[in-house]
Amino acid sequence: xxxxxxxxxxxxxxxxFGRRIDAALVAPIHRAAIALKASLGARLLDAVPSYTTLLxxxxxxxxxxxxxxxxxxxxxxxxPDVTEDVDAELEIIxxxxxxxxxxxxxxxxLAQRAGFSVEEVVRRHSERLYQVFAIGFAxxxxxxxxxxxxxxxxxxxxxxxxxxxxxxxxxxxxxALYPIVSPxxxxxxxRTPLTLFDQSRAQSSLLEAGQTVRFRPIAQDExxxxxxxxxxxxxxxxxxxxxx
Amino acid sequence: xTHSRLGLLIEKPGFLSLIQDAGRRGVMHLGLATGxxxxxxxxxxxNYLLGNCFGxxxxxxxxxxxxxxxxxxxxxxxxxxxxxxxxxxxxxxxxATLSLKAGDRVALSAPRAGLRSYLAVxxxxxxxxxxxxxxxxxxxxxxxxxxxxxxxxxxxDLLPCESQSQxxxxxxxxxxxxxxxxxxxxxxxxxxxxQIERFPSSSLECFFTQLYTLSPQSDRMGxxxxxxxxxxxxxxLISEGISLGAVQVPANGLPIILLxxxxxxxxxPKLGAVTPRSLDALAQRQPGSQLQFRxxxxxxAQRRExxxxxxxxxxx
Numbered sequence: 001x002x003x004x005x006x007x008x009x010x011x012x013x014x015x016x017f018g019r020r021i022d023a024a025l026v027a028p029i030h031r032a033a034i035a036l037k038a039s040l041g042a043r044l045l046d047a048v049p050s051y052t053t054l055l056x057x058x059x060x061x062x063x064x065x066x067x068x069x070x071x072x073x074x075x076x077x078x079x080p081d082v083t084e085d086v087d088a089e090l091e092i093i094x095x096x097x098x099x100x101x102x103x104x105x106x107x108x109x110l111a112q113r114a115g116f117s118v119e120e121v122v123r124r125h126s127e128r129l130y131q132v133f134a135i136g137f138a139x140x141x142x143x144x145x146x147x148x149x150x151x152x153x154x155x156x157x158x159x160x161x162x163x164x165x166x167x168x169x170x171x172x173x174x175x176a177l178y179p180i181v182s183p184x185x186x187x188x189x190x191r192t193p194l195t196l197f198d199q200s201r202a203q204s205s206l207l208e209a210g211q212t213v214r215f216r217p218i219a220q221d222e223x224x225x226x227x228x229x230x231x232x233x234x235x236x237x238x239x240x241x242x243x244x
Numbered sequence: 245x246t247h248s249r250l251g252l253l254i255e256k257p258g259f260l261s262l263i264q265d266a267g268r269r270g271v272m273h274l275g276l277a278t279g280x281x282x283x284x285x286x287x288x289x290x291n292y293l294l295g296n297c298f299g300x301x302x303x304x305x306x307x308x309x310x311x312x313x314x315x316x317x318x319x320x321x322x323x324x325x326x327x328x329x330x331x332x333x334x335x336x337x338x339x340a341t342l343s344l345k346a347g348d349r350v351a352l353s354a355p356r357a358g359l360r361s362y363l364a365v366x367x368x369x370x371x372x373x374x375x376x377x378x379x380x381x382x383x384x385x386x387x388x389x390x391x392x393x394x395x396x397x398x399x400x401d402l403l404p405c406e407s408q409s410q411x412x413x414x415x416x417x418x419x420x421x422x423x424x425x426x427x428x429x430x431x432x433x434x435x436x437x438x439q440i441e442r443f444p445s446s447s448l449e450c451f452f453t454q455l456y457t458l459s460p461q462s463d464r465m466g467x468x469x470x471x472x473x474x475x476x477x478x479x480x481l482i483s484e485g486i487s488l489g490a491v492q493v494p495a496n497g498l499p500i501i502l503l504x505x506x507x508x509x510x511x512x513p514k515l516g517a518v519t520p521r522s523l524d525a526l527a528q529r530q531p532g533s534q535l536q537f538r539x540x541x542x543x544x545a546q547r548r549e550x551x552x553x554x555x556x557x558x559x560x
């Protein structure tokens with residue numbers, strides 16, 4: 001496995017595995033994180049995977065740079081370049097989504113832009129598997145890729161002040177679910193009834209970097225049955241937003 | 245309402261008062277900030293004075309003006325910002341243990357110097373740990389803290405603690421040499437990062453020679469600076485994990501030092517990282533304070549950090 005590192009702080013190093021965003025990097029970075037956590041145990045305070053990197057935070061009372069990197073090198077250089085059977089180790093998380101303008105106010109605009117029906121947008125969005133490239137922005141906020149080119153659409157020029165938890169959006173070639181209510185500039189196309197982040201759960205975040213996600217379109221009935229909620233106010237009625 | 249619990253009853257919560265400890269571990273990969281006490285120097289001393297272990301939760305009070313009543317006999321210590329502390333109206337020393345009886349009223353003024361006060365209690369506050377084995381309050385995330393909702397203290401909150409068990413109570417004060425002067429000009433130590441190649445040498449020279457001013461827009465996420473803008477080559481980087489103290493330079497060229505409540509990943513070019521010991525001192529500078537930067541080598545920065553941690557980790 002090809003890698004290099006640089007010093008990014010008094011107790012952090014950043015491991016680099018590539019130079020550009022590439023779906024093929026997700027699995028190796030995930031495997032590296034797992035192997036390093038297993039080998040270093042409590043000596044590793046944090047391991048933060050992102051698109052091309054893995055940030056390691058260590059305990060300066062237990063390790064200096066040389067001792068840490070000695071062990072990191074040993075672990076990483078023993079990892080194979082590729083696993084033969086990549087598909088077999090895929091851990092697929094299924095996320096039910098109610099794709100509908102009532103919870104996805106940008107869905108119709110996206111369809112018009114791409115020259116598809118709404119149904120076709122849903123089919124094309126839900127037919128592929130997505131990988132979690134990184135978690136960031138907010139607790140449990142997963143950057144998933146990659147969206148089909150014809151559905152790729154830039155972020156909104158004016159972010160919404162409040163996007164409800166569970167809402168699914170697209171920005172450029174990535175798609176993501178908002179785990180908690182937050183401001184947001186992604187194009188919203190639907191919503192999941194699942195709770196993506198809950199600090200009282202043993203596994204607080206449903207999604208983690210390295211996982212694979214499949215979206216399963218569901219109808220309103222199932223969405224409501226699974227605990228999904230519809231908004232009190234229709235989109236477009238919120239102050240400061242133009243009707244689309 | 246639990247009637248059996250006693251503690252410190254908050255009457256005036258001040259501008260921003262947060263339960264903080266040493267911060268979270270092992271949860272950054274879930275997008276969770278580390279949080280934790282901003283000035284570990286004052287926070288660790290407050291706990292040390294009371295014989296609490298390193299890492300015990302204390303109250304971080306930003307800009308003073310807090311008033312509370314103790315419902316039990318205990319000892320407290322208040323360190324950090326230069327405030328006037330009174331117990332039942334009588335002035336009391338900072339950086340020293342104070343014995344309280346049930347019914348005693350404690351008040352902190354606004355600071356004359358410094359920014360954050362740390363209030364510790366004998367035995368620590370009995371606040372449940374949550375994410376990352378910490379009770380750090382993360383306002384933006386709505387996680388952690390007294391009620392695990394990330395909210396700052398409000399009037400009527402009860403900070404639960406135990407009655408003083410040591411008899412006679414510890415009587416300690418911090419040696420004068422260890423009490424910082426927050427009015428002193430501050431020079432921050434920076435470990436240079438690999439991305440310095442993104443900055444022209446004129447920008448690096450500017451950063452390490454010119455004065456910067458701490459902006460009032462600073463918060464627990466980042467210290468924003470006003471001063472000469474820095475030039476950066478190239479585009480935004482691919483988002484990557486962000487270290488504590490990272491000095492990132494966005495498009496406007498004004499550096500931001502990323503602090504305890506920072507986002508976990510980001511893509512602005514970084515010059516390097518301010519050391520944790522320097523961040524402790526920075527946490528006590530009020531907006532408008534002047535700052536300078538100097539490079540430090542990793543080995544030296546780690547030596548100082550270890551000396552700090554070892555002092556407070558040793559048997560009390």
